[in-house]
Amino acid sequence: MKNHSSHRAMKFTESVIREMTRICLKHQGVNLAQGFPDFPAPLEIKEAALRAIQADLNQYAITWGEPNLRHAIAEKFAWYNGVTIDPEAEITVCCGSTEAMISSLMAIVNSGEEVIVFEPFYENYGPDAILCDAKPRFITLHEPDWHFDEQELTQAFTNKTKAIIINTPNNPTGKVFSREELQFIADLCLKWGVIAVTDEIYEHILYDGAKHISIASLPGMRDQTITINSISKTYSLTGWRVGWAIAPASLTGSIRKVHDFLTVGAPHPLQEAAAAALRIERSYYQTLVKGYEERRNFLSRALDEAGFRIYRPHGAYYIMTDVGHFGFSDDVAFALHLVEKFGVATVPGSSFYSRSSLGATKIRFCFPKKKETLEQAAEKLERFKRDREK
Numbered sequence: 001m002k003n004h005s006s007h008r009a010m011k012f013t014e015s016v017i018r019e020m021t022r023i024c025l026k027h028q029g030v031n032l033a034q035g036f037p038d039f040p041a042p043l044e045i046k047e048a049a050l051r052a053i054q055a056d057l058n059q060y061a062i063t064w065g066e067p068n069l070r071h072a073i074a075e076k077f078a079w080y081n082g083v084t085i086d087p088e089a090e091i092t093v094c095c096g097s098t099e100a101m102i103s104s105l106m107a108i109v110n111s112g113e114e115v116i117v118f119e120p121f122y123e124n125y126g127p128d129a130i131l132c133d134a135k136p137r138f139i140t141l142h143e144p145d146w147h148f149d150e151q152e153l154t155q156a157f158t159n160k161t162k163a164i165i166i167n168t169p170n171n172p173t174g175k176v177f178s179r180e181e182l183q184f185i186a187d188l189c190l191k192w193g194v195i196a197v198t199d200e201i202y203e204h205i206l207y208d209g210a211k212h213i214s215i216a217s218l219p220g221m222r223d224q225t226i227t228i229n230s231i232s233k234t235y236s237l238t239g240w241r242v243g244w245a246i247a248p249a250s251l252t253g254s255i256r257k258v259h260d261f262l263t264v265g266a267p268h269p270l271q272e273a274a275a276a277a278l279r280i281e282r283s284y285y286q287t288l289v290k291g292y293e294e295r296r297n298f299l300s301r302a303l304d305e306a307g308f309r310i311y312r313p314h315g316a317y318y319i320m321t322d323v324g325h326f327g328f329s330d331d332v333a334f335a336l337h338l339v340e341k342f343g344v345a346t347v348p349g350s351s352f353y354s355r356s357s358l359g360a361t362k363i364r365f366c367f368p369k370k371k372e373t374l375e376q377a378a379e380k381l382e383r384f385k386r387d388r389e390k
């Protein structure tokens, strides 16, 4: 039969992360692949959603977001990120940061323009670049500390560069970009007139004294940055699909147009509840971090004891590991072995790189899970270790 798929759709594969979740369900395993919490979201946010539904907020909200939510986003961006914005003109509420990212890129990138992407990258950025017909230019983050080479980055900026995608704290590496690194990137953006598109959805999940810095807060960058965020990770609400893009008014007009014709808007009652989330008591964030730090330490120990080489994350909720010494043909073979034989689903490292070979010895684990879930995973990893020692 004739293939009716577009060239565009054929240039990328199905999400490996979501595929691993399906394989995990088949083997009734522990899902340490897809980064979503298996513990409840805060009660007061859920109650706010119930109240919004009971108040009959059932119809389309304003396409670029409920005013109450946009005001809550602006208030929080001022206190946490140190940048004052106009909620009327500089925010577009979207269906998660996934839609905020693709709407933003479609709004600014012309066919053939280059977008700089650090790799390993969150797997959506590759297809995002293809969908907006951009040419991705990859810059390696070098292990073990995931630094970039300043000279390599400097050479990547040319007059074809339209944007650079930053993700801090970073998925999958757990890297938190330092002020010096962000300043280096900002200087290049200012020199070449390049837009920084920064995905900051893990901004509260930080360890070992790491500090989150928004590139929009650096001198001169407010008007050259699109900051992407959502309620998914900070408030454990990945299924609600509420996110946003913060951008200068000159870019927001285009982002709103693309967003409007892609999705019209995010769920209205959940936008109201998202406003309540953003105004939650500030002590919530300390409790959140404490919980994640315990989970990180627990899983790191279990992986270490099972023989994995781990890269200790300073932010986000993933642990990147190296499994080259286990002697498998590649990362996919290893990930399938681990889920099919021992019931632990992970993500093969190659899905975070432009060329599979670069991730062929890496495996990513995630840990936004209940203690019991991580304990189950630890038992399965222990079985994996015993099996290897046989």
Ligand SMILES: Cc1ncc(COP(=O)(O)O)c(C=O)c1O
Residues within 6 Å of the ligand: 035, 095, 096, 097, 098, 099, 122, 167, 171, 199, 201, 229, 230, 231, 232, 238, 242, 243
């Ligand atoms: C870096 C990063 N950005 C975006 C997303 C998706 O976020 P959302 O649920 O807001 O679409 C994820 C999810 O894992 C992520 O890790």
